[in-house]
Each structure stands twice: as structure tokens, then as C-alpha cells.
Amino acid sequence: MNERDALRALAADLPHAGDDAAVVDGTVITTDMLHERTDFPAGTTRYTAGWRAVGASLSDVAAMGATARAAVAVYADEAFDRDELTRFVAGAVDVCEAVDAEYVGGDLDEHVEFTTATTAVGGITDAGAVTRDGARPGDALCVTGEWGRSAAALRIFKNDGEGETERANELFRFTPRVADGLALASHATAMMDSSDGLARSCHQLAEASEVGIEIERDAVPVHPAVEGVAEGSTERFELAAHFGEDFELVCAVPEAEVDTVEESCPAGLTRIGTVVKEPEEGGSRVLADGEPLPDRGFTHGDG
Amino acid sequence: MNERDALRALAADLPHAGDDAAVVDGTVITTDMLHERTDFPAGTTRYTAGWRAVGASLSDVAAMGATARAAVAVYADEAFDRDELTRFVAGAVDVCEAVDAEYVGGDLDEHVEFTTATTAVGGITDAGAVTRDGARPGDALCVTGEWGRSAAALRIFKNDGEGETERANELFRFTPRVADGLALASHATAMMDSSDGLARSCHQLAEASEVGIEIERDAVPVHPAVEGVAEGSTERFELAAHFGEDFELVCAVPEAEVDTVEESCPAGLTRIGTVVKEPEEGGSRVLADGEPLPDRGFTHGDG
Numbered sequence: 001m002n003e004r005d006a007l008r009a010l011a012a013d014l015p016h017a018g019d020d021a022a023v024v025d026g027t028v029i030t031t032d033m034l035h036e037r038t039d040f041p042a043g044t045t046r047y048t049a050g051w052r053a054v055g056a057s058l059s060d061v062a063a064m065g066a067t068a069r070a071a072v073a074v075y076a077d078e079a080f081d082r083d084e085l086t087r088f089v090a091g092a093v094d095v096c097e098a099v100d101a102e103y104v105g106g107d108l109d110e111h112v113e114f115t116t117a118t119t120a121v122g123g124i125t126d127a128g129a130v131t132r133d134g135a136r137p138g139d140a141l142c143v144t145g146e147w148g149r150s151a152a153a154l155r156i157f158k159n160d161g162e163g164e165t166e167r168a169n170e171l172f173r174f175t176p177r178v179a180d181g182l183a184l185a186s187h188a189t190a191m192m193d194s195s196d197g198l199a200r201s202c203h204q205l206a207e208a209s210e211v212g213i214e215i216e217r218d219a220v221p222v223h224p225a226v227e228g229v230a231e232g233s234t235e236r237f238e239l240a241a242h243f244g245e246d247f248e249l250v251c252a253v254p255e256a257e258v259d260t261v262e263e264s265c266p267a268g269l270t271r272i273g274t275v276v277k278e279p280e281e282g283g284s285r286v287l288a289d290g291e292p293l294p295d296r297g298f299t300h301g302d303g
Numbered sequence: 304m305n306e307r308d309a310l311r312a313l314a315a316d317l318p319h320a321g322d323d324a325a326v327v328d329g330t331v332i333t334t335d336m337l338h339e340r341t342d343f344p345a346g347t348t349r350y351t352a353g354w355r356a357v358g359a360s361l362s363d364v365a366a367m368g369a370t371a372r373a374a375v376a377v378y379a380d381e382a383f384d385r386d387e388l389t390r391f392v393a394g395a396v397d398v399c400e401a402v403d404a405e406y407v408g409g410d411l412d413e414h415v416e417f418t419t420a421t422t423a424v425g426g427i428t429d430a431g432a433v434t435r436d437g438a439r440p441g442d443a444l445c446v447t448g449e450w451g452r453s454a455a456a457l458r459i460f461k462n463d464g465e466g467e468t469e470r471a472n473e474l475f476r477f478t479p480r481v482a483d484g485l486a487l488a489s490h491a492t493a494m495m496d497s498s499d500g501l502a503r504s505c506h507q508l509a510e511a512s513e514v515g516i517e518i519e520r521d522a523v524p525v526h527p528a529v530e531g532v533a534e535g536s537t538e539r540f541e542l543a544a545h546f547g548e549d550f551e552l553v554c555a556v557p558e559a560e561v562d563t564v565e566e567s568c569p570a571g572l573t574r575i576g577t578v579v580k581e582p583e584e585g586g587s588r589v590l591a592d593g594e595p596l597p598d599r600g601f602t603h604g605d606g
Contacts, residue, residue: 033418102327119422254308
């Protein structure tokens with residue numbers, strides 16, 4: 001069973017498991033695990049690791065349209081180096097400060113591989129929690145920020161030698177879209193973050209909402225860093241739409257409200273397509289320029 | 304740097320890091336990581352692992368005198384087996400139900416070793432959070448439940464063959480002392496859970512409160528399962544006081560309130576000693592029957 005099937009199996013057992021975060025009595029809770037082999041390429045500093053790991057959980061809070069309140073982390077490694085630990089905590093503290101949350105510590109564990117498990121807690125506002133299942137045909141399909149940032153970082157890490165490791169670390173330290181999520185909370189009919197990439201996120205949102213989605217390739221805002229590492233529009237779109245781990249928000253917004261909410265999103269909001277009726281049996285749920293957009297992205301279980 | 308020194312280093316950076324859980328706006332948050340090699344001996348079922356891992360975090364909530372609200376877990380393994388995952392979740396759900404909390408899911412991760420990271424969230428009551436630093440000379444030193452349960456389980460797991468693995472699993476599935484913690488919240492001057500064992504917990508509580516502690520060895524309530532695996536009173540005390548991972552509560556209670564609060568603790572409350580003045584420089588903080596009780600227990604970093 002790969003990770004995706006296992007997540008589906010879990011969702012069958014737990015009512016809250018299908019969304020970015022669970023909601024209990026107005027409190028949002030979400031947890032993630034990242035580790036060296038799959039998530040922190042050589043060159044990633046501990047400061048960036050702390051920022052990114054805690055940021056991933058804060059991004060899930062953002063995707064619910066909630067305020068970010070606090071985060072904790074488990075730091076596990078073969079041995080504990082005081083400087084590395086201090087830098088990890090500094091990254092965790094700084095990403096929390098970037099979204100007005102408080103980093104409140106965690107736990108340590110000896111482990112065979114550098115591993116971190118992070119949990120963020122947030123609060124639902126009067127606008128309520130935004131889940132993935134409310135998109136309606138006619139809504140605009142919108143995204144925050146610019147895409148392909150993590151893919152670009154990974155390529156730079158891999159080609160290291162060029163001395164751009166610090167640039168790759170910067171790209172890896174994204175700002176969780178908490179402010180944007182709060183602005184969107186009273187407008188978006190469905191929302192999620194893009195941990196698995198734009199293509200997969202569109203499929204997940206369409207499936208949860210029982211709708212179809214049609215996007216335009218050229219409308220997807222591509223991060224400038226992608227230009228430097230990808231040749232041609234096909235490769236740029238591949239990195240922006242399929243790689244994943246960008247931690248931007250993907251949401252459906254009623255057409256008439258797009259302009260209003262766009263002004264309130266600090267990361268910028270771009271309309272990249274439209275929510276349409278659910279396709280007939282056998283039809284593709286998500287089309288890009290009229291062609292099926294494969295439900296393909298970055299999944300630990302299958303590559 | 305071993306785990307204990309690293310935790311001390313962390314505590315210097317974060318004001319909340321010295322207690323069992325962090326408190327933010329009346330919400331208690333705590334996180335832990337457990338993994339196969341060090342925490343789940345051969346024979347531990349996935350149901351027990353789910354119960355115990357989530358229970359460890361709920362125990363930290365209990366130690367703050369808070370209500371337990373919800374828990375999440377990351378389940379990481381080399382591959383995902385549907386039955387194992389289902390059993391893990393069942394254990395997590397059941398331990399939450401045992402303390403009126405809700406298990407709300409989590410995340411999956413592919414990892415080289417079966418690893419779980421759990422987080423529990425709770426709420427501070429009108430009685431306030433109970434920290435480790437308020438014990439005063441003259442208070443009674445009390446503990447909940449019976450001790451040595453996890454040590455006995457481990458010995459049974461190791462001698463397996465005897466077909467008592469199910470018994471060891473039962474012993475491993477402790478009830479987090481949330482009800483007891485709530486009963487104690489308005490009485491205890493200091494409280495913590497005993498993840499590192501009774502001896503070490505006494506040292507930690509004494510150090511945080513800047514006091515000394517004197518206990519009587521014979522007063523420590525030993526779990527009946529210890530009788531079957533330990534020979535003589537010295538070995539029994541070793542398992543009950545030093546092994547750790549019993550997840551009972553250790554607390555200081557004003558002498559006059561012990562009888563009242565004892566009646567409200569479902570797990571039972573036993574007075575095992577007295578809080579005394581801080582010892583002179585060089586003196587032992589914790590005495591058992593008048594002899595220094597070594598600050599020794601179960602620590603991942605040094606044994």
C-alpha cells in the first residue's frame with residue numbers, strides 16, 4: 001500500500017482526515033513529518049529545516065482559513081549538536097513569527113536519520129473553517145503566490161558547486177500563507193494547500209467537491225527562480241505544476257468576489273481557471289488548456 | 304551532547320520548554336516521538352503502539368492539570384500495511400476515548416524505521432496550569448497509581464517464549480492520568496509525569512522548585528506485575544523507581560489537602576515522602592530512607 005492509498009484508508013476511519021487539518025471545538029490541529037533522505041537535500045541548513053518543517057504545518061493551518069496560534073516540533077537525530085539544534089529552533093521561531101504564531105518547543109529523540117515531526121495549532125475565525133469540498137461550478141479557481149520555488153531550489157541544491165546553496169536555502173524558506181488564508185476564509189468555497197503540487201491539488205479539490213476544474217497553463221504564476229533552472233515552457237510548467245512542496249494555497253472563489261479578495265492577499269492571488277460541472281464517468285476531472293492534466297505529483301510512496 | 308543536555312540547551316532558548324507541555328492562551332500542547340528500536344520491543348502490537356504513543360502525549364497534558372481535548376499522530380514505516388495501520392489508529396482512538404479526548408488523525412511518512420510522533424492538545428481549567436516549580440517545604444510528595452508496570456512489561460517481552468506477550472501488551476497500555484491530574488490541579492503545588500522514572504522525576508521536580516525531597520522506599524506503590532519478574536526488594540525498587548516510562552504523576556500537595564484529593568484520584572494517590580528545604584551546596588537533592596537517591600533513569604542519550 002503506498003502513502004496515498006494508506007491516507008485514503010485512514011480517511012475512511014476518521015471523519016476529519018480528508019482535510020489539511022483537523023478541527024476540534026474551533027481549534028485546528030495538523031501534524032507532519034519530514035526527514036533528511038526525502039525532504040532535506042544536501043546543503044539544507046538546520047535553520048532552513050526548522051523553518052520549512054514548522055512552516056509545512058503552519059501552511060496546513062493557513063489552508064483551513066484559520067489563525068496560526070502555536071507550533072511544536074520533535075527534533076530527532078543520531079546525535080545532538082548544540083549549534084545545529086540552536087539553528088533549527090531559530091528557524092522554527094522565525095517562521096512562527098512570520099505568521100504571528102508562537103514556537104513553544106517540543107521534544108528530542110535519538111534516531112537513525114535526521115527527522116522532524118511538527119505540529120501546528122490554530123483557531124477558526126467567525127468565517128468558519130474552509131474545507132476542500134465546497135467548490136461550485138462557476139467559481140474561479142485561484143492560487144496564491146508563485147509556483148515552482150521548491151523545484152527550483154532542489155535543482156540548485158543538486159547542482160551545488162555553483163555556490164548558490166544559500167540561494168536554494170532562501171527559496172526553501174517559504175512564508176506560510178496564513179494571512180492569505182484568513183483573507184480568503186470568508187470568500188473561498190473550498191481551499192487547500194499545495195503540498196503535493198498544483199496538478200494533484202486540483203484533482204484532490206475537484207474530487208472532494210465533486211466538480212471538474214479547467215485551468216489555463218499560461219495563467220499559472222511561475223516563480224522567477226524557475227526560469228534559471230528550466231528550459232522551455234513545458235519544463236517550466238512541469239516544475240510549477242507537478243513538483244509540489246510549494247505550500248501555496250489553491251482555492252475556489254465565487255467569480256464576483258475574486259477582485260475584492262485579491263486585494264487582501266499579501267502573496268497575491270491569481271485566477272488560473274474555472275470550476276466546472278463534474279465530468280461524465282471516465283472523463284478527466286482536471287483539464288489544462290482543454291487536455292487532461294495528469295493526477296501526478298510528488299508522493300513519498302511512489303517516487 | 305546527550306539528550307538531557309540538549310533538552311537543557313533548548314530550555315535556555317524557550318521559556319516554556321522546562322515543563323511537560325507548553326501553554327499558549329489556555330491551550331496546552333505537547334509532542335513526543337517514539338520508535339521501534341528504543342520504544343517498542345518485539346511483541347508490541349501496533350494497537351499497543353498507537354495506544355502507548357498517543358498516551359505518552361496525553362500523559363503530559365495530564366501532568367499540567369489540564370483537560371485532554373485532542374491528539375494527532377504521524378505514523379511512519381518502511382511500508383504501509385493496512386491492518387497494522389488500522390490497529391494503530393484503533394489504539395490511538397481508544398486511549399483518547401479513555402480520557403475523553405478525540406483522536407483526529409495525522410500524517411503518514413515513509414521511514415527506515417517504524418516511528419511515530421504524537422501531539423496532544425488540552426485546555427487549562429480555572430485551577431490554572433500546574434508546573435514543576437511550585438513545591439514548598441512541608442508539602443507531601445505524592446504519586447498516582449502503581450510503579451514498575453513498564454519495566455515488568457519489558458521483561459516479559461524479552462522472555463517472550465512463555466506466551467505472555469499479550470500480558471506485556473496489556474501492561475504497556477496505561478491509562479493517562481488526566482482525571483487524576485484534573486483532581487490534583489487545584490491542590491498540587493507542583494506536578495509532572497514520570498516518563499523518566501520516579502527517581503529522576505523527583506530530582507527534576509526538586510530542582511525546578513529549588514527544594515529537597517525525602518522519600519521512603521517502602522512507601523512507593525509497586526505494581527503487582529513487578530513481583531513476578533523481580534527478585535527481592537532491591538530489584539523491585541530498581542524497577543519501580545528507576546526504569547521509568549510508567550506515565551504516572553508525581554506531585555507535591557499541601558499536607559492538609561492530601562486526604563481530600565486522594566479520594567478524587569481514580570488511579571489512587573499515595574504519599575511517599577515530604578518536600579524539604581533545598582540542601583546545602585553538595586548535598587543530595589533527593590533522599591530515600593535517608594540515603595542519596597541517584598538521579599538515574601532511562602535516558603535515550605546515555606543508555
